Amino acid sequence: MTEKFDIIIVGAGIMGVASAYYLQKNNPDKTILLVDSQPDAGQANTAMSAAAVRNMFASTTNQLLTDTTIDFFRHIQENLRFNLALHFCGYLWLLSDYQFKDPSVQNWMQRMETNDISYRVIERPELQKSLPGLVAEFPDDEEASLMNLNPVDYALFGSECGVLDPSLLVQFYKEEFLKLSKIKPRFNLTVNKLLLEATPSLGLPGEPLAWQDKQVTGIQSSEGTFHADRVVLAVGPWTNALLDPVGIPSYVKAKKRQLFIVAASDHPQLEELLFTPKFSDAGFIPFTILPSGGVYFRGVPEEKSFWVGCGDKVGRAYKYNMESDDYNAERAYYEQSMYPVLIKYFPAFANIRPTNMWAGAYAYSVDAIPLVYEHSGVIVVTGASGSGIMKADAIARIADALYRDEKDAQLFGGRTIPSRSLGLTHRKVEIESVII
Ligand SMILES: Cc1cc2nc3c(=O)[nH]c(=O)nc-3n(C[C@H](O)[C@H](O)[C@H](O)COP(=O)(O)OP(=O)(O)OC[C@H]3O[C@@H](n4cnc5c(N)ncnc54)[C@H](O)[C@@H]3O)c2cc1C
Structure with missing residues (x-):
């Protein structure tokens, strides 16, 4: 039976x-x-x-889904007293002037304003004060020009965003x-x-x-x-x-995504970047998206480390289902695709190899x-x-x-x-x- x-x-x-x-x-x-x-x-x-959480989406639907979900997570931690290691360190999108003025970014900002999603625009001088060691432009740097690296002129900062522990x-x-x-x-x-x-x-x-x-x-x-x-x-x-x-x-279709763990301990400049206090009461760096190459990172203050990822789009295969090799992180991908971009903007990451890495997949809808x-x-x-x-x-x-x-x-x-x-x-x- x-x-x-x-x-x-x-x-x-x-x-x-x-x-x-x-x-x-x-x-x-x-x-x-x-x-x-x-x-x-x-x-x-x-x-x-x-495990980063943001309500800074362009669509009204995703704004609603995330804004209410993040409010509930805050409720779990603050009122139900269940620790999620939820920190409102914020999200920081670094953008060039060209990117900032792109109609899609302007529409995104417009829709956030319409729907009361809180964010502010930060300009380069303030960014340079808050992000120790940020390189915001690459004059006479042939390599940077070969790599299509955008300068950092602006950032969009969302304070109602942050990170948590998914487990x-x-x-x-x-x-x-x-x-x-x-x-x-x-x-x-x-x-x-x-x-x-x-x-x-x-x-x-x-x-x-x-x-x-x-x-x-x-x-x-x-x-x-x-x-x-x-x-x-x-x-x-x-x-x-x-x-x-x-x-x-x-x-739906699947796409592999990976994270590389870079320890900040024993690297004073990286530690200083990690614990930059300028953006929020969380006392560490926001989830930061670079203006080129899809590279991003989050701080993990409990581990004194950064998790570095890449939203690689064209060039990374879509799969019909997640496959077993999607679980294998590729060190060479970090070294050849992500690292060169990362160290141009944040030289503090130079010469530090990831201590750990892992991979999974996104399930993309149309x-x-x-x-x-x-x-x-x-x-x-x-x-x-x-x-x-x-x-x-x-x-x-x-x-x-x-x-x-x-x-x-x-x-x-x-x-x-x-x-x-x-x-x-x-x-x-x-x-x-x-x-x-
Ligand atoms: C590198 C990376 C970074 C990410 N970063 C973020 C982020 O910052 N913020 C964010 O919100 N999201 C992020 N995501 C996406 C997020 O992880 C997923 O959207 C979310 O975990 C999806 O949850 P799920 O329950 O649908 O899928 P899963 O967690 O994959 O759960 C599906 C479950 O189904 C089980 N299963 C599958 N097939 C079978 C079967 N035949 N029989 C029995 N069980 C089965 C699996 O074992 C699995 O436990 C990231 C994902 C990756 C890979």
């Missing part, structure tokens, strides 16, 4: 655990089984994340879910297939037949078959692997806005496009609203969003242009 649940959630990354929490909280009588192929929650792309965030949602749930999650369980069955079944050979109604009714897994009235699929860049075989559309929709008995939660931590709370609330067939999802702080607006049929979003 197979086990039967009201809901099975496949994937216990941040999307899966946050969804599990809201589904259980708002549907207390329902039995919810949370499963993941990893030994515990949040060990795949969620763990690989830079603590996962722990918060998982613990809250476990307090409410009667069903123990199952880890080390790989879902091989979604079960698609005729509803009702007539016991005919070859079911489900084309003319029959069909629903996903459960999962086939390494631990056997489990049935459920509803399956929530929160498997990030593996979405296609489970939806394709049953013919449910998804419109418009860089998450996808949350119901199709044939599955609620699909995917397409966070590299910013799933910072949108997780809002997305999980939308998944729960869809389950309860609510017209609007209630987000933290009282704002709402139509629960079908991130779906396939009634999708109502702008294209996001500010992705890293």
Whole structure:
């Protein structure tokens, strides 16, 4: 006999655990089984994340998803007294004059103003005082000109942005879910297939037949078959692997992303940069995006280190699903592509090799806005496009609203969003242009 649940959630990354929490909280009588192929929650792309949070997006939708999610994270830490290692160190976008005046940046700023997203423009002289060792222009530097390096003339600084520890965030949602749930999650369980069955079944050979109604009714897994009235699929860049075989559309693709850890201890200039006190009460450097090459970094004050990444766009392959080699960070990529850019702007990084590195993948949607929709008995939660931590709370609330067939999802702080607006049929979003 197979086990039967009201809901099975496949994937216990941040999307899966946050969804599990809201589904259980708002549907207390329902039995919810949370499963993941990893030994515990949040060990795949969620763990690989830079875990920076920002509400500085260009689309109204992403602004709403992130602004309310960040407010909830602040609430967790300040009112519920659960430490997320959340620091409001800010986000700092370094831009050349040319970039700053580009219509897309002007529109981005305009939309932030319209929607009360707080940010300010900082000019080069102030930046040079606040960022020790910043090189803002490269006169007579042939190498810099060969590398297409933009000068730094301006920065956009967002003070309601910051960084956190993704494992603590996962722990918060998982613990809250476990307090409410009667069903123990199952880890080390790989879902091989979604079960698609005729509803009702007539016991005919070859079911489900084309003319029959069909629903996903459960999962086939390494631990056997489990049935459920509803399956929530929160498997990030593996979405296609489970939806394709049953013919449910998804419109996401994966792209590898990696982080390189550079220790600041024993390097006084780098330490000075890390602990620059000028931007916020957090007392360390904002999440900083360089104006060239897609290179960015965040400070990790607890470890006295920087995590350096790159939003490499053209040239980095899209994958249909995340593949095993997407887990391998490439030291040569750091040395050849990122390091030369980094040390031009911040020479304090010169001659320091990364002490650690890791890689994961983004799940990109077509418009860089998450996808949350119901199709044939599955609620699909995917397409966070590299910013799933910072949108997780809002997305999980939308998944729960869809389950309860609510017209609007209630987000933290009282704002709402139509629960079908991130779906396939009634999708109502702008294209996001500010992705890293
Ligand atoms: C280098 C890097 C930097 C990033 N930086 C940021 C950042 O600064 N801020 C931010 O907000 N986001 C960032 N992200 C993106 C963020 O990590 C993701 O958007 C988020 O973790 C997605 O969560 P998820 O739950 O959808 O996916 P995942 O965390 O990947 O979870 C999916 C889960 O599904 C499980 N699974 C998959 N297939 C199966 C199966 N067949 N059976 C059972 N289980 C299965 C996996 O084991 C996994 O645990 C970054 C990502 C990377 C890689």
